[in-house]
Amino acid sequence: xxxxxxxxxxxxxxxxxxxxxxxxxxxxxxxxxxxxxxxxxxxxxxxxxxxxxxxxxxxxxxxxxxxxxxxxxxxxxxxxxxxxxxxxxxxxxxxxxxxxxxxxxxxxxxxxxxxxxxxxxxxxxxxxxxxxxxxxxxxxxxxxxxxxxxxxxxxxxxxxxxxxxxxxxxxxxxxxxxxxxxxxxxxxxxxxxxxxxxxxxxxxxxxxxxxxxxxxxxxxxxxxxxxxxxxxxxxxxxxxxxxxxxxxxxxxxxxxxxxxxxxxxxxxxxxxxxxxxxxxxxxxxxxxxxxxxxxxxxxxxxxxxxxxxxxxxxxxxxxxxxxxxxxxxxxxxxxxxxxxxxxxxxxxxxxxxxxxxxxxxxxxxxxxxxxxxxxxxxxxxxxxxxxxxxxxxxxxxxxxxxxxxxxxxxxxxxxxxxxxxxxxxxxxxxxxxxxxxxxxxxxxxxxxxxxxxxxxxxxxxxxxxxxxxxxxxxxxxxxxxxxxxxxxxxxxxxxxxxxxxxxxxxxxxxxxxxxxxxxxxxxxxxxxxxxxxxxxxxxxxxxxxxxxxxxxxxxxxxxxxxxxxxxxxxxxxxxxxxxxxxxxxxxxxxxxxxxxxxxxxxxxxxxxxxxxxxxxxxxxxxxxxxxxxxxxxxxxxxxxxxxxxxxxxxxxxxxxxxxxxxxxxxxxxxxxxxxxxxxxxxxxxxxxxxxxxxxxxxxxxxxxxxxxxxxxxxxxxxxxxxxxxxxxxxxxxxxxxxxxxxxxxxxxxxxxxxxxxxxxxxxxxxxxxxxxxxxxxxxxxxxxxxxxxxxxxxxxxxxxxxxxxxxxxxxxxxx
Numbered sequence: 001x002x003x004x005x006x007x008x009x010x011x012x013x014x015x016x017x018x019x020x021x022x023x024x025x026x027x028x029x030x031x032x033x034x035x036x037x038x039x040x041x042x043x044x045x046x047x048x049x050x051x052x053x054x055x056x057x058x059x060x061x062x063x064x065x066x067x068x069x070x071x072x073x074x075x076x077x078x079x080x081x082x083x084x085x086x087x088x089x090x091x092x093x094x095x096x097x098x099x100x101x102x103x104x105x106x107x108x109x110x111x112x113x114x115x116x117x118x119x120x121x122x123x124x125x126x127x128x129x130x131x132x133x134x135x136x137x138x139x140x141x142x143x144x145x146x147x148x149x150x151x152x153x154x155x156x157x158x159x160x161x162x163x164x165x166x167x168x169x170x171x172x173x174x175x176x177x178x179x180x181x182x183x184x185x186x187x188x189x190x191x192x193x194x195x196x197x198x199x200x201x202x203x204x205x206x207x208x209x210x211x212x213x214x215x216x217x218x219x220x221x222x223x224x225x226x227x228x229x230x231x232x233x234x235x236x237x238x239x240x241x242x243x244x245x246x247x248x249x250x251x252x253x254x255x256x257x258x259x260x261x262x263x264x265x266x267x268x269x270x271x272x273x274x275x276x277x278x279x280x281x282x283x284x285x286x287x288x289x290x291x292x293x294x295x296x297x298x299x300x301x302x303x304x305x306x307x308x309x310x311x312x313x314x315x316x317x318x319x320x321x322x323x324x325x326x327x328x329x330x331x332x333x334x335x336x337x338x339x340x341x342x343x344x345x346x347x348x349x350x351x352x353x354x355x356x357x358x359x360x361x362x363x364x365x366x367x368x369x370x371x372x373x374x375x376x377x378x379x380x381x382x383x384x385x386x387x388x389x390x391x392x393x394x395x396x397x398x399x400x401x402x403x404x405x406x407x408x409x410x411x412x413x414x415x416x417x418x419x420x421x422x423x424x425x426x427x428x429x430x431x432x433x434x435x436x437x438x439x440x441x442x443x444x445x446x447x448x449x450x451x452x453x454x455x456x457x458x459x460x461x462x463x464x465x466x467x468x469x470x471x472x473x474x475x476x477x478x479x480x481x482x483x484x485x486x487x488x489x490x491x492x493x494x495x496x497x498x499x500x501x502x503x504x505x506x507x508x509x510x511x512x513x514x515x516x517x518x519x520x521x522x523x524x525x526x527x528x529x530x531x532x533x534x535x536x537x538x539x540x541x542x543x544x545x546x547x548x549x550x551x552x553x554x555x556x557x558x559x560x561x562x563x564x565x566x567x568x569x570x571x572x573x574x575x576x577x578x579x580x581x582x583x584x585x586x587x588x589x590x591x592x593x594x595x596x597x598x599x600x601x602x603x604x605x606x607x608x609x610x611x612x613x614x615x616x617x618x619x620x621x622x623x624x625x626x627x628x629x630x631x632x633x634x635x636x637x638x639x640x641x642x643x644x645x646x647x648x649x650x651x652x653x654x655x656x657x658x659x660x661x662x663x664x665x666x667x668x669x670x671x672x673x674x675x676x677x678x679x680x681x682x683x684x685x686x687x688x689x690x691x692x693x694x695x696x697x698x699x700x701x702x703x704x705x706x707x708x709x710x711x712x713x714x715x716x717x718x719x720x721x722x723x724x725x726x727x728x729x730x731x732x733x734x735x736x737x738x739x740x741x742x743x744x745x746x747x748x749x750x751x752x753x754x755x756x757x758x759x760x761x762x763x764x765x766x767x768x769x770x771x772x773x774x775x776x777x778x779x780x781x782x783x784x785x786x787x788x789x790x791x792x793x794x795x796x797x798x799x800x801x802x803x804x805x806x807x808x809x810x811x812x813x814x815x
Contacts, residue, residue, distance in 0.1 A: 022205020024228030028161020030330035036095045036656040038311045038325050039103035041126035042279040050131045051325050055093035055109040062250040065314040066342045071154035079147045095656040101303030102280040115141045125272040130249035130264040137242035152208045153232045157181025160335045166200040166230040168223040171258025177232040178254045188257035192245040192265050196235040200225045208233025288360035290697040301650045304657035305690035317388045319371025323348045328682040329612035341683045346382040348688045350404035354707045355691030358698035372405045373429045380436030397445035400459040403466030410469035434470040435773030442493045443524045451540040455500035455522040458558035464490045465565040468711035482772035491723035503552040512584050514577035520556035520599045541603030556599035560632045566712030570636035591677035593648030595621035610669040620662035620680045623652035627692035658685035738815040739787040743780045750776045755793035787814040
């Protein structure tokens with residue numbers, strides 16, 4: 001049967017100009033986040049990144065890694081007697097790498113009915129903005145003449161499935177399929193074999209899939225589909241061994257895309273393959289060898305992790321890496337989800353830098369620091385997440401993200417990568433970041449899971465560690481006063497971590513036979529309020545009635561950060577007890593070994609029936625925690641336990657070696673592709689997890705936690721440094737302080753403080769003193785005051801020539 005006749009069986013065109021009917025098509029959707037491969041060329045000439053899933057090409061990004069331009073590109077095979085085979089749905093998929101450690105892929109898709117097999121090699125042309133697929137179609141029943149092979153492409157230019165226009169055209173007489181987005185960004189699909197038929201249409205109404213499903217053939221009369229959710233299709237004229245080469249190229253206008261598609265075809269697959277592999281081999285060979293020798297199948301987990309980190313970087317911006325080339329549950333997400341995970345999170349970015357450092361790629365980590373310096377906001381903080389140019393996407397404030405860049409700078413300095421001149425060049429960044437933390441911490445607007453405000457154990461650990469690191473950096477810059485101040489603040493906060501986050505004598509403590517444990521997060525305390533541990537915390541992503549719990553009832557592996565960042569010893573009885581509670585409430589045994597949940601009652605995951613997360617759900621197990629727990633075991637001196645967790649971590653990867661954000665923790669649901677212990681439907685790969693994997697390999701090699709800052713260990717575990725201070729700010733008003741502590745008022749402007757220790761019977765006036773970071777401080781003499789007394793105070797603002805108009809009080813209580 002002919003694959004592309006006009007006349008009988010073809011769809012009707014909507015008008016005589018060849019415009020497809022059914023505009024604008026169904027609402028646009030993205031595709032599966034369960035990637036089996038990600039890749040790019042390590043050349044500045046290439047501005048293309050690709051992803052793979054279900055045996056086909058998925059999102060392709062151009063000209064920046066935060067700009068998705070396609071949904072997917074796959075093949076449909078038709079044949080006699082109505083045969084219909086779609087490789088992404090009707091085949092068993094096997095993925096392998098073209099060369100060990102190189103993110104170029106060999107895909108083998110075998111029809112489950114045994115009729116056909118499709119073999120593909122996929123990579124980016126290093127010298128052109130094009131993805132090449134070297135494809136061989138193999139009939140397993142019948143002959144080549146019995147089948148018709150069609151390429152189907154869904155453009156989403158740029159980060160949008162709607163508003164695209166597609167048409168059949170040519171470049172210099174070579175037939176191609178073209179599409180263009182609203183901003184002019186364009187793509188072209190070309191083949192080195194003749195097209196037997198080309199057609200375009202609107203998704204769900206007149207697209208190629210619909211044409212083939214309904215009529216068994218493409219309609220060549222449908223040559224244009226303007227302004228909608230469009231799809232493009234072409235039948236390849238097969239000959240010889242069934243091989244052909246597809247080139248999907250991009251440009252800022254159609255002619256540019258057409259030129260690149262043709263130039264890449266003319267160059268051919270083998271020269272592109274050789275250059276692509278050479279670029280990756282050159283970079284990989286510069287890394288520290290970590291982990292065991294490559295296994296027989298050539299899929300080294302270490303090589304995969306380093307390739308994932310390097311693949312998620314742009315070439316046009318020096319330094320950043322996106323969190324993942326995926327959109328969690330993308331098949332349920334439309335144009336409203338502009339960012340997915342292809343955005344820059346400062347936290348994830350510093351974790352990625354740590355992975356590069358652990359692998360010996362120091363220059364890559366340096367470039368990340370340079371990028372963070374460039375996108376820091378004027379007041380010293382970083383956006384919750386951002387596009388590559390630093391434009392904020394979500395508006396949240398996460399204090400750990402304001403602290404992590406300081407830790408990266410300190411790590412690079414200890415690595416010898418930052419000399420005195422380099423340190424001077426980032427002095428402004430360090431001062432701004434440290435000042436922001438001092439003025440706004442330790443309470444965070446959101447924890448690392450981007451949900452709740454309060455005293456987060458993880459955030460506290462990062463903040464305190466960063467302030468100590470800032471103290472060393474500032475001292476090296478000759479800023480002794482600033483160094484002293486940040487260390488005083490760090491000591492003050494560190495001494496209160498247990499007051500803010502450690503509970504005793506609870507039902508959970510009694511259940512597990514422990515004296516107490518660290519909670520996940522406690523609500524911000526306010527003057528005259530009870531301990532924050534007596535409050536409730538929101539549980540995001542859960543339905544009404546399940547969206548709040550007492551702070552003491554919510555635990556998380558986040559508490560392990562107190563050890564990871566050096567503030568508490570692994571054998572501290574409080575940590576040991578907390579680990580018992582974490583394991584009792586959050587550990588789940590999966591086929592690969594134990595994994596952990598994020599926190600008690602988490603709602604970020606599929607629903608009970610396996611349907612996608614849609615704002616509510618049930619949190620699933622995270623492979624990342626196998627790495628974090630392994631690092632705790634290393635800190636405790638249990639290398640064998642950490643080695644076992646490494647095996648669990650690596651066994652949580654998909655067949656292509658990519659690590660998922662979450663693993664499915666319930667019985668199999670085949671119709672939703674959910675298998676017990678295998679990747680769930682959120683992001684894959686999670687770059688943060690691959691960075692943790694590399695750091696774990698380095699830590700095991702070194703016999704010590706690779707990225708543990710040394711300052712906290714020296715100051716709090718060895719020297720047992722305490723704090724004589726408690727700090728009052730307008731955005732952190734204290735209600736009580738322990739007897740024996742000095743009350744420090746920390747203000748943003750000079751003031752005269754009118755104060756009394758006996759209820760205004762005897763009053764005094766004291767002026768604040770200027771301090772680093774534009775602060776003004778006054779230490780009030782409360783250390784000698786007896787428990788049960790109270791200090792009251794108010795402010796005269798000389799610059800504004802006014803009184804505050806309110807009195808403030810702090811009670812002095814027994815320690």
